[in-house]
Amino acid sequence: MLSEFDLIKQYFVQDYAQNSPQDSRFALGIGDDCALLNPSQGMQLAISSDMLVSGRHFFPDADPYLLGHKCLAVNLSDLAAMGAKPLAFTLALSLPEANRDWLAAFSQGLLGLAKTHQCRLIGGDTTKGPLNICITILGELPPAAALRRDAAQVGDDIWISGTLGDARLALAAYWKELDLDETSHQQAAIRMHQPTPRVALGIALRGIAHAALDISDGLIGDLGHILAASKVGASLYVDELPAGSILQTQSTKLRREFTLAGGDDYELCFTAPVAQRDAVMQASKISNTRVTRIGNIDSEPGLRLLDQNKQPLDLHLKSFDHFTSP
Numbered sequence: 001m002l003s004e005f006d007l008i009k010q011y012f013v014q015d016y017a018q019n020s021p022q023d024s025r026f027a028l029g030i031g032d033d034c035a036l037l038n039p040s041q042g043m044q045l046a047i048s049s050d051m052l053v054s055g056r057h058f059f060p061d062a063d064p065y066l067l068g069h070k071c072l073a074v075n076l077s078d079l080a081a082m083g084a085k086p087l088a089f090t091l092a093l094s095l096p097e098a099n100r101d102w103l104a105a106f107s108q109g110l111l112g113l114a115k116t117h118q119c120r121l122i123g124g125d126t127t128k129g130p131l132n133i134c135i136t137i138l139g140e141l142p143p144a145a146a147l148r149r150d151a152a153q154v155g156d157d158i159w160i161s162g163t164l165g166d167a168r169l170a171l172a173a174y175w176k177e178l179d180l181d182e183t184s185h186q187q188a189a190i191r192m193h194q195p196t197p198r199v200a201l202g203i204a205l206r207g208i209a210h211a212a213l214d215i216s217d218g219l220i221g222d223l224g225h226i227l228a229a230s231k232v233g234a235s236l237y238v239d240e241l242p243a244g245s246i247l248q249t250q251s252t253k254l255r256r257e258f259t260l261a262g263g264d265d266y267e268l269c270f271t272a273p274v275a276q277r278d279a280v281m282q283a284s285k286i287s288n289t290r291v292t293r294i295g296n297i298d299s300e301p302g303l304r305l306l307d308q309n310k311q312p313l314d315l316h317l318k319s320f321d322h323f324t325s326p
Protein backbone atom coordinates (compact mmCIF):
# COMPACT_ATOMS: atom_id res chain seq x y z
CA MET A 1 0.00 0.00 0.00
CA LEU A 2 1.19 3.45 -0.90
CA SER A 3 0.85 6.02 1.90
CA GLU A 4 -0.06 9.62 1.17
CA PHE A 5 3.45 10.83 1.97
CA ASP A 6 5.21 8.10 -0.02
CA LEU A 7 2.95 8.92 -2.93
CA ILE A 8 3.90 12.60 -2.85
CA LYS A 9 7.59 11.83 -2.44
CA GLN A 10 7.70 9.17 -5.11
CA TYR A 11 5.70 10.87 -7.83
CA PHE A 12 5.66 14.61 -7.25
CA VAL A 13 8.91 15.68 -5.66
CA GLN A 14 10.84 16.55 -8.77
CA ASP A 15 14.31 15.29 -9.38
CA TYR A 16 15.08 18.21 -11.65
CA ALA A 17 14.36 20.64 -8.81
CA GLN A 18 17.27 19.12 -6.94
CA ASN A 19 19.46 18.79 -10.01
CA SER A 20 18.79 22.15 -11.58
CA PRO A 21 21.04 25.12 -10.84
CA GLN A 22 20.38 26.95 -7.58
CA ASP A 23 17.67 29.52 -8.01
CA SER A 24 17.37 31.96 -5.12
CA ARG A 25 13.70 32.50 -5.91
CA PHE A 26 12.91 29.06 -4.44
CA ALA A 27 13.59 29.38 -0.71
CA LEU A 28 11.59 26.28 0.34
CA GLY A 29 9.79 23.64 -1.74
CA ILE A 30 7.59 20.64 -0.97
CA GLY A 31 7.54 19.26 2.57
CA ASP A 32 6.66 22.03 5.01
CA ASP A 33 3.33 23.71 5.72
CA CYS A 34 3.97 26.26 2.98
CA ALA A 35 6.46 26.74 0.18
CA LEU A 36 8.51 29.94 0.31
CA LEU A 37 9.23 32.01 -2.80
CA ASN A 38 11.22 35.18 -3.45
CA PRO A 39 9.78 36.73 -6.60
CA SER A 40 12.41 38.39 -8.83
CA GLN A 41 13.22 41.97 -7.90
CA GLY A 42 10.62 44.41 -9.20
CA MET A 43 8.45 41.77 -10.88
CA GLN A 44 4.71 41.27 -10.47
CA LEU A 45 3.23 37.83 -9.79
CA ALA A 46 0.53 36.49 -12.13
CA ILE A 47 -1.61 33.81 -10.41
CA SER A 48 -4.27 31.53 -11.88
CA SER A 49 -6.10 28.28 -11.04
CA ASP A 50 -7.76 25.73 -13.29
CA MET A 51 -9.66 22.66 -12.17
CA LEU A 52 -10.16 19.55 -14.28
CA VAL A 53 -12.99 17.26 -13.17
CA SER A 54 -13.45 13.66 -14.30
CA GLY A 55 -16.56 13.22 -16.44
CA ARG A 56 -16.72 16.95 -17.05
CA HIS A 57 -13.38 17.93 -18.62
CA PHE A 58 -12.08 14.46 -19.46
CA PHE A 59 -13.31 10.86 -19.68
CA PRO A 60 -12.79 8.86 -16.45
CA ASP A 61 -10.55 6.40 -18.33
CA ALA A 62 -8.45 9.16 -19.95
CA ASP A 63 -4.78 8.38 -20.60
CA PRO A 64 -3.03 9.59 -17.39
CA TYR A 65 0.09 10.82 -19.23
CA LEU A 66 -2.00 13.04 -21.50
CA LEU A 67 -4.08 14.17 -18.55
CA GLY A 68 -0.96 15.21 -16.64
CA HIS A 69 0.18 17.20 -19.66
CA LYS A 70 -3.18 18.81 -20.26
CA CYS A 71 -3.91 19.97 -16.72
CA LEU A 72 -0.63 21.89 -16.59
CA ALA A 73 -0.94 23.05 -20.24
CA VAL A 74 -4.26 24.80 -19.58
CA ASN A 75 -2.72 26.63 -16.62
CA LEU A 76 0.38 27.62 -18.60
CA SER A 77 -2.00 28.90 -21.27
CA ASP A 78 -3.48 31.35 -18.76
CA LEU A 79 0.00 32.69 -18.00
CA ALA A 80 0.69 32.95 -21.75
CA ALA A 81 -2.50 34.95 -22.24
CA MET A 82 -1.26 37.47 -19.67
CA GLY A 83 2.28 37.64 -21.10
CA ALA A 84 3.71 36.11 -17.90
CA LYS A 85 6.75 33.83 -17.59
CA PRO A 86 6.06 30.56 -15.74
CA LEU A 87 7.58 30.28 -12.26
CA ALA A 88 5.93 27.60 -10.12
CA PHE A 89 2.70 25.70 -9.46
CA THR A 90 0.82 23.77 -6.80
CA LEU A 91 -1.19 20.60 -7.39
CA ALA A 92 -4.36 19.70 -5.46
CA LEU A 93 -5.24 16.15 -6.35
CA SER A 94 -8.24 14.05 -5.39
CA LEU A 95 -7.79 10.38 -6.38
CA PRO A 96 -10.11 7.36 -6.09
CA GLU A 97 -7.11 5.09 -5.41
CA ALA A 98 -3.31 5.22 -5.27
CA ASN A 99 -2.65 3.30 -8.49
CA ARG A 100 1.10 3.23 -9.19
CA ASP A 101 0.84 2.92 -12.99
CA TRP A 102 -1.62 5.77 -13.16
CA LEU A 103 0.49 7.98 -10.88
CA ALA A 104 3.72 7.25 -12.75
CA ALA A 105 2.19 8.16 -16.12
CA PHE A 106 0.31 11.18 -14.79
CA SER A 107 3.39 12.63 -13.07
CA GLN A 108 5.52 12.04 -16.18
CA GLY A 109 3.06 13.97 -18.36
CA LEU A 110 2.81 16.72 -15.78
CA LEU A 111 6.45 17.11 -14.79
CA GLY A 112 7.71 16.68 -18.35
CA LEU A 113 5.82 19.78 -19.44
CA ALA A 114 6.81 21.54 -16.20
CA LYS A 115 10.45 20.96 -17.04
CA THR A 116 10.02 22.23 -20.61
CA HIS A 117 8.71 25.51 -19.21
CA GLN A 118 11.01 25.67 -16.16
CA CYS A 119 7.93 25.76 -13.95
CA ARG A 120 8.55 24.12 -10.58
CA LEU A 121 6.07 22.08 -8.53
CA ILE A 122 6.29 23.64 -5.05
CA GLY A 123 3.41 22.07 -3.12
CA GLY A 124 -0.16 20.87 -3.12
CA ASP A 125 -2.63 18.64 -1.40
CA THR A 126 -3.53 14.98 -1.89
CA THR A 127 -6.75 13.31 -0.83
CA LYS A 128 -8.88 10.29 -1.64
CA GLY A 129 -12.07 11.02 -3.57
CA PRO A 130 -13.47 11.38 -7.10
CA LEU A 131 -10.70 12.15 -9.64
CA ASN A 132 -10.25 15.91 -9.65
CA ILE A 133 -7.11 17.86 -10.48
CA CYS A 134 -6.65 21.49 -9.52
CA ILE A 135 -3.51 23.43 -10.33
CA THR A 136 -2.63 26.92 -9.18
CA ILE A 137 0.12 28.45 -11.25
CA LEU A 138 2.40 31.43 -10.62
CA GLY A 139 4.21 33.47 -13.22
CA GLU A 140 6.23 36.67 -13.31
CA LEU A 141 6.03 39.79 -15.43
CA PRO A 142 7.14 43.41 -15.24
CA PRO A 143 4.56 45.78 -13.71
CA ALA A 144 2.13 47.21 -16.31
CA ALA A 145 3.25 44.65 -18.92
CA ALA A 146 0.27 42.32 -18.51
CA LEU A 147 -1.96 41.73 -21.57
CA ARG A 148 -5.33 42.44 -19.98
CA ARG A 149 -8.81 41.80 -21.33
CA ASP A 150 -9.85 45.40 -20.77
CA ALA A 151 -7.09 46.91 -22.92
CA ALA A 152 -8.46 46.54 -26.48
CA GLN A 153 -8.78 49.82 -28.38
CA VAL A 154 -10.91 50.90 -31.31
CA GLY A 155 -8.91 50.44 -34.51
CA ASP A 156 -6.87 47.46 -33.19
CA ASP A 157 -6.38 44.41 -35.38
CA ILE A 158 -7.56 41.12 -33.90
CA TRP A 159 -5.12 38.20 -34.18
CA ILE A 160 -5.17 34.51 -33.39
CA SER A 161 -2.25 32.13 -32.85
CA GLY A 162 -2.02 28.65 -34.41
CA THR A 163 -5.20 27.06 -35.71
CA LEU A 164 -8.72 26.54 -34.40
CA GLY A 165 -11.31 23.80 -34.35
CA ASP A 166 -9.47 20.46 -34.50
CA ALA A 167 -10.04 19.81 -30.77
CA ARG A 168 -13.79 20.32 -31.26
CA LEU A 169 -13.70 18.15 -34.37
CA ALA A 170 -12.13 15.29 -32.39
CA LEU A 171 -14.85 15.64 -29.77
CA ALA A 172 -17.56 15.58 -32.45
CA ALA A 173 -16.10 12.32 -33.76
CA TYR A 174 -16.08 10.82 -30.22
CA TRP A 175 -19.69 11.85 -29.82
CA LYS A 176 -20.50 10.31 -33.24
CA GLU A 177 -21.79 13.66 -34.48
CA LEU A 178 -19.80 12.93 -37.63
CA ASP A 179 -17.53 10.33 -39.21
CA LEU A 180 -13.76 10.76 -39.34
CA ASP A 181 -11.30 8.18 -40.59
CA GLU A 182 -9.08 6.74 -37.86
CA THR A 183 -5.90 8.65 -38.83
CA SER A 184 -7.71 12.01 -39.02
CA HIS A 185 -9.43 11.36 -35.73
CA GLN A 186 -6.14 10.55 -34.02
CA GLN A 187 -4.48 13.66 -35.42
CA ALA A 188 -7.34 15.92 -34.37
CA ALA A 189 -7.41 14.26 -30.95
CA ILE A 190 -3.81 15.37 -30.31
CA ARG A 191 -5.11 18.95 -30.32
CA MET A 192 -7.72 18.00 -27.74
CA HIS A 193 -5.42 15.99 -25.45
CA GLN A 194 -2.15 17.85 -25.78
CA PRO A 195 -2.74 21.56 -26.18
CA THR A 196 0.38 23.66 -26.73
CA PRO A 197 0.44 26.63 -24.37
CA ARG A 198 1.64 29.69 -26.33
CA VAL A 199 3.96 30.89 -23.57
CA ALA A 200 6.78 32.23 -25.76
CA LEU A 201 4.33 34.17 -27.95
CA GLY A 202 2.62 35.74 -24.93
CA ILE A 203 5.95 36.95 -23.57
CA ALA A 204 7.05 38.22 -27.01
CA LEU A 205 3.83 40.24 -27.29
CA ARG A 206 4.54 42.32 -24.15
CA GLY A 207 4.56 45.99 -25.12
CA ILE A 208 3.12 45.15 -28.57
CA ALA A 209 -0.36 43.69 -28.02
CA HIS A 210 -3.07 45.55 -26.15
CA ALA A 211 -5.55 42.87 -24.94
CA ALA A 212 -5.18 39.08 -24.97
CA LEU A 213 -6.82 35.89 -23.72
CA ASP A 214 -6.61 32.20 -24.40
CA ILE A 215 -9.38 30.37 -26.24
CA SER A 216 -10.78 27.63 -24.02
CA ASP A 217 -14.53 27.88 -24.57
CA GLY A 218 -14.68 29.01 -28.22
CA LEU A 219 -13.50 32.11 -30.08
CA ILE A 220 -16.73 34.13 -30.18
CA GLY A 221 -17.51 33.61 -26.50
CA ASP A 222 -13.97 34.28 -25.36
CA LEU A 223 -13.50 37.29 -27.64
CA GLY A 224 -16.79 38.52 -26.17
CA HIS A 225 -14.98 38.82 -22.81
CA ILE A 226 -12.45 41.21 -24.35
CA LEU A 227 -15.23 43.24 -25.98
CA ALA A 228 -17.21 43.48 -22.75
CA ALA A 229 -14.20 44.36 -20.58
CA SER A 230 -12.86 46.89 -23.10
CA LYS A 231 -16.33 48.30 -23.93
CA VAL A 232 -15.79 47.96 -27.69
CA GLY A 233 -17.21 45.92 -30.59
CA ALA A 234 -15.58 43.85 -33.31
CA SER A 235 -15.83 42.51 -36.85
CA LEU A 236 -14.46 39.05 -37.61
CA TYR A 237 -13.57 37.75 -41.09
CA VAL A 238 -15.00 34.28 -40.62
CA ASP A 239 -13.49 32.75 -43.75
CA GLU A 240 -9.98 33.87 -42.79
CA LEU A 241 -10.00 32.01 -39.49
CA PRO A 242 -7.15 29.46 -39.58
CA ALA A 243 -8.83 26.04 -39.36
CA GLY A 244 -6.92 23.05 -37.98
CA SER A 245 -5.39 20.73 -40.56
CA ILE A 246 -8.13 18.13 -40.24
CA LEU A 247 -10.98 20.63 -40.01
CA GLN A 248 -9.75 22.12 -43.30
CA THR A 249 -10.92 18.96 -45.06
CA GLN A 250 -14.50 19.40 -43.79
CA SER A 251 -17.47 21.43 -45.13
CA THR A 252 -17.57 25.24 -44.96
CA LYS A 253 -20.46 25.02 -42.52
CA LEU A 254 -18.52 22.82 -40.10
CA ARG A 255 -15.33 24.85 -40.54
CA ARG A 256 -17.14 28.07 -39.66
CA GLU A 257 -18.92 26.50 -36.71
CA PHE A 258 -15.88 24.85 -35.13
CA THR A 259 -13.41 27.69 -35.70
CA LEU A 260 -15.88 30.18 -34.21
CA ALA A 261 -17.37 28.18 -31.37
CA GLY A 262 -15.29 25.04 -30.79
CA GLY A 263 -13.56 24.95 -27.42
CA ASP A 264 -10.32 23.49 -26.05
CA ASP A 265 -7.91 25.01 -28.61
CA TYR A 266 -5.86 27.07 -26.12
CA GLU A 267 -4.72 29.48 -28.79
CA LEU A 268 -4.11 33.14 -27.96
CA CYS A 269 -6.51 35.76 -29.29
CA PHE A 270 -5.05 39.24 -29.00
CA THR A 271 -5.51 42.76 -30.26
CA ALA A 272 -2.74 45.12 -31.38
CA PRO A 273 -2.56 48.52 -33.07
CA VAL A 274 -2.28 48.51 -36.88
CA ALA A 275 1.11 50.24 -36.48
CA GLN A 276 2.40 47.12 -34.67
CA ARG A 277 1.78 44.64 -37.52
CA ASP A 278 5.48 44.20 -38.22
CA ALA A 279 6.22 43.85 -34.52
CA VAL A 280 3.52 41.18 -34.19
CA MET A 281 5.07 39.25 -37.11
CA GLN A 282 8.45 39.56 -35.40
CA ALA A 283 6.97 38.19 -32.14
CA SER A 284 5.49 35.34 -34.16
CA LYS A 285 8.90 34.60 -35.66
CA ILE A 286 10.90 34.63 -32.45
CA SER A 287 8.33 32.46 -30.68
CA ASN A 288 8.05 30.17 -33.71
CA THR A 289 4.25 30.46 -33.54
CA ARG A 290 2.00 31.15 -36.49
CA VAL A 291 -0.35 34.14 -36.15
CA THR A 292 -3.24 35.25 -38.38
CA ARG A 293 -5.07 38.57 -38.55
CA ILE A 294 -8.79 37.80 -38.24
CA GLY A 295 -10.65 41.05 -37.64
CA ASN A 296 -10.86 44.54 -36.19
CA ILE A 297 -11.93 46.20 -32.99
CA ASP A 298 -14.51 48.91 -33.69
CA SER A 299 -16.63 51.31 -31.67
CA GLU A 300 -20.03 49.82 -32.59
CA PRO A 301 -20.99 47.44 -29.75
CA GLY A 302 -21.41 43.72 -30.52
CA LEU A 303 -19.66 41.19 -32.73
CA ARG A 304 -20.19 41.15 -36.49
CA LEU A 305 -19.36 37.98 -38.44
CA LEU A 306 -18.43 38.73 -42.06
CA ASP A 307 -17.90 36.41 -45.04
CA GLN A 308 -15.15 36.80 -47.65
CA ASN A 309 -17.19 39.51 -49.42
CA LYS A 310 -17.50 41.43 -46.13
CA GLN A 311 -21.19 40.50 -46.01
CA PRO A 312 -22.72 39.74 -42.58
CA LEU A 313 -23.29 36.08 -41.70
CA ASP A 314 -26.09 35.02 -39.39
CA LEU A 315 -24.78 31.84 -37.78
CA HIS A 316 -26.48 31.56 -34.35
CA LEU A 317 -23.50 30.03 -32.61
CA LYS A 318 -22.97 29.66 -28.91
CA SER A 319 -19.86 29.25 -26.84
CA PHE A 320 -19.53 26.57 -24.18
CA ASP A 321 -20.74 27.43 -20.69
CA HIS A 322 -20.55 24.93 -17.80
CA PHE A 323 -23.89 25.93 -16.33
CA THR A 324 -25.99 26.58 -19.43
CA SER A 325 -24.50 24.09 -21.92
CA PRO A 326 -25.60 20.41 -21.85
Ligand code: ADP
Binding pocket: 008, 012, 029, 030, 031, 032, 033, 034, 035, 091, 092, 093, 121, 122, 123, 124, 125, 126
Ligand atom coordinates in the same frame (compact mmCIF):
# COMPACT_ATOMS: atom_id res chain seq x y z
P1 ADP B 1 -0.80 19.81 5.24
O1 ADP B 1 -1.05 18.81 6.31
O2 ADP B 1 -0.20 21.08 5.70
O3 ADP B 1 -1.97 19.97 4.32
P2 ADP B 1 0.23 17.81 3.60
O4 ADP B 1 0.51 16.74 4.56
O5 ADP B 1 -1.05 17.76 2.84
O6 ADP B 1 0.35 19.19 4.35
O7 ADP B 1 1.40 17.91 2.57
C1 ADP B 1 2.74 17.78 2.93
C2 ADP B 1 3.60 18.50 1.93
O8 ADP B 1 3.45 17.89 0.67
C3 ADP B 1 3.26 19.97 1.76
O9 ADP B 1 4.46 20.67 1.55
C4 ADP B 1 2.39 19.98 0.53
O10 ADP B 1 2.51 21.22 -0.15
C5 ADP B 1 2.99 18.85 -0.27
N1 ADP B 1 2.02 18.17 -1.17
C6 ADP B 1 0.90 17.51 -0.83
N2 ADP B 1 0.30 16.98 -1.92
C7 ADP B 1 1.06 17.31 -2.97
C8 ADP B 1 0.98 17.07 -4.37
N3 ADP B 1 -0.01 16.39 -4.93
N4 ADP B 1 1.96 17.59 -5.15
C9 ADP B 1 2.97 18.31 -4.61
N5 ADP B 1 3.11 18.55 -3.31
C10 ADP B 1 2.18 18.07 -2.49
Ligand code: MG
Binding pocket: 124, 125, 126
Ligand atom coordinates in the same frame (compact mmCIF):
# COMPACT_ATOMS: atom_id res chain seq x y z
MG1 MG C 1 -2.79 18.76 3.02
